[in-house]
Amino acid sequence: MSRVMRATRLYGPNDLRVEEVGVPELGPHEVLIRVRVDGLCPTGVHAVERGVVWGEPGVGFPGHEFAGDVVAVGPHVEGVGVGDRVVGELLIKCGRCYYCRSGRSNLCRNSRWVGYFSWAEYVKTYDYVTYRIPEGVTYEAAAFTEPLSCCLNAVGVANISPGDDVLVIGSGPMGLLIAQLARWARGARVILSDVLDSRLSHARRLGFKDLVNPLREDVQGRVRELTDGLGASAVIVTVGDTRVQEEALGMVRPGGTVVFFAGVHGVRESPVRVNSNFIHYGEVVVTGAFDKTSEQFYRALKLISIGTVDVEALITHRFPLEEVGRAMEVFRGREGLKIMIYP
Ligand SMILES: [Zn+2]
Ligand SMILES: [Zn+2]
Structure with a gap:
């Protein structure tokens, strides 16, 4: 596997560039995912407009609505393996604060981003916030898990x-x-x-x-x-x-x-x-209403697989990673609905 990949990096307000960067190194409980598709999220666009990266190093920013394939796992990873089709959370909760312990981890006071985002060929996250995509659910549909969970x-x-x-x-x-x-x-x-x-x-x-x-x-x-x-x-x-x-x-x-x-x-x-x-x-x-819990993430993916919600009908535009600038223009012009990026 290549050691470099294409990913977006934010240099200032509206200055988002696609560059060659290093593929993320894996920690013992981390999973490396080849991103197949990623949804464009309004909150991400506003962050790009203000030039604010959420957490370091900000590679692949602001993508966080991805679906893809596991291509490598850290030595202590459990429950998910190479070849699995997955979605995952990139905003990690502490599990120890009052909110995490009372079932409201969306309000976690110590939440932090993994640091690698999914407007990139590869992204990484932890095994316990990685979810296998059920059979029959497309990558595009699965990429709605994050927004649907909110x-x-x-x-x-x-x-x-x-x-x-x-x-x-x-x-x-x-x-x-x-x-x-x-x-x-x-x-x-x-x-x-x-x-x-x-x-x-x-x-x-x-x-x-x-x-x-x-x-x-x-x-x-x-x-x-x-x-x-x-x-x-x-x-x-x-x-x-x-x-x-x-x-x-x-x-x-x-x-x-x-x-x-x-x-x-x-x-x-x-x-x-x-x-x-x-x-x-x-x-x-x-x-x-802010963010979501892991339970809501799990249930959102389930609702997509059952067909309770028609998510694919919302996709109106598709762009390769190199055309993120054009994707942002379409978003600002409010020409369509959901815009998908293909790294
Ligand atoms: Zn979002
Ligand atoms: Zn917490």
């Missing part, structure tokens, strides 16, 4: 019961994954909103009927109309915009939950105005 976390904190009315604000790839989970894994009726008609058309093709474009319609009015005047039982905001977050609070019913799924990028603080009396008298829960 969506599974969002649907969990939204506390959805069968028959609930869930409003998903933003019908991009994450919004459409969340909508499918709410509909097919939780049995809710889902209303989707987006300012782009092309995204609402995708939602329609996935089987959703209650679609609203806030540029043309009064979303709050439509939601009330569809919910016997109650408002949505859960509102999940996939747009990182404080104005939209404020609006979401006007669309939830008393006893309902508002979930801020997307962070507001590029600012330390993101204040929103809330009507505290509505929250008090209506017992409204306002919460966030």
Whole structure:
């Protein structure tokens, strides 16, 4: 096997270059994976725009939604071997803090990145966060495990019961994954909103009927109309915009939950105005959803293999690693939905 590989490296804001770098060296419990495909993630794009690498050495940054083949294993690796098709986690949790020990490792205070990311020919991670891809699941579908696991976390904190009315604000790839989970894994009726008609058309093709474009319609009015005047039982905001977050609070019913799924990028603080009396008298829960646990990662891959969620239908663009710049342009132009990179 070659000692060098092609990988992205970030040199500053929007200065992402594809270079020849060394293949990662393996520790005793680490697994080397030949990356077949990797999804482009909005959080990664924002980090590239700001010129911020998460952890060192940052080779292959910002890829972290990969699927590939195991090509080498460290001497103490168990449960996974050369030739296995796998997905894996690259953000490692400590396993010892209060959150890890109480089943909420997504909030781990000591989490750290492996340091090698998957916009590269090879990536490495630990054996215990490597998951075998079930037979019949393509690399492309499996690469959705990471984003879908974050969506599974969002649907969990939204506390959805069968028959609930869930409003998903933003019908991009994450919004459409969340909508499918709410509909097919939780049995809710889902209303989707987006300012782009092309995204609402995708939602329609996935089987959703209650679609609203806030540029043309009064979303709050439509939601009330569809919910016997109650408002949505859960509102999940996939747009990182404080104005939209404020609006979401006007669309939830008393006893309902508002979930801020997307962070507001590029600012330390993101204040929103809330009507505290509505929250008090209506017992409204306002919460966030961040990252995922290993359990959610496992369950997300399972849901993909069962076919509960149609992930491949979300892919609209495919680029070789050398064309990551073009991929970013397509992302910024919001021309499509999910963009895949092939190292
Ligand atoms: Zn991501
Ligand atoms: Zn921890």
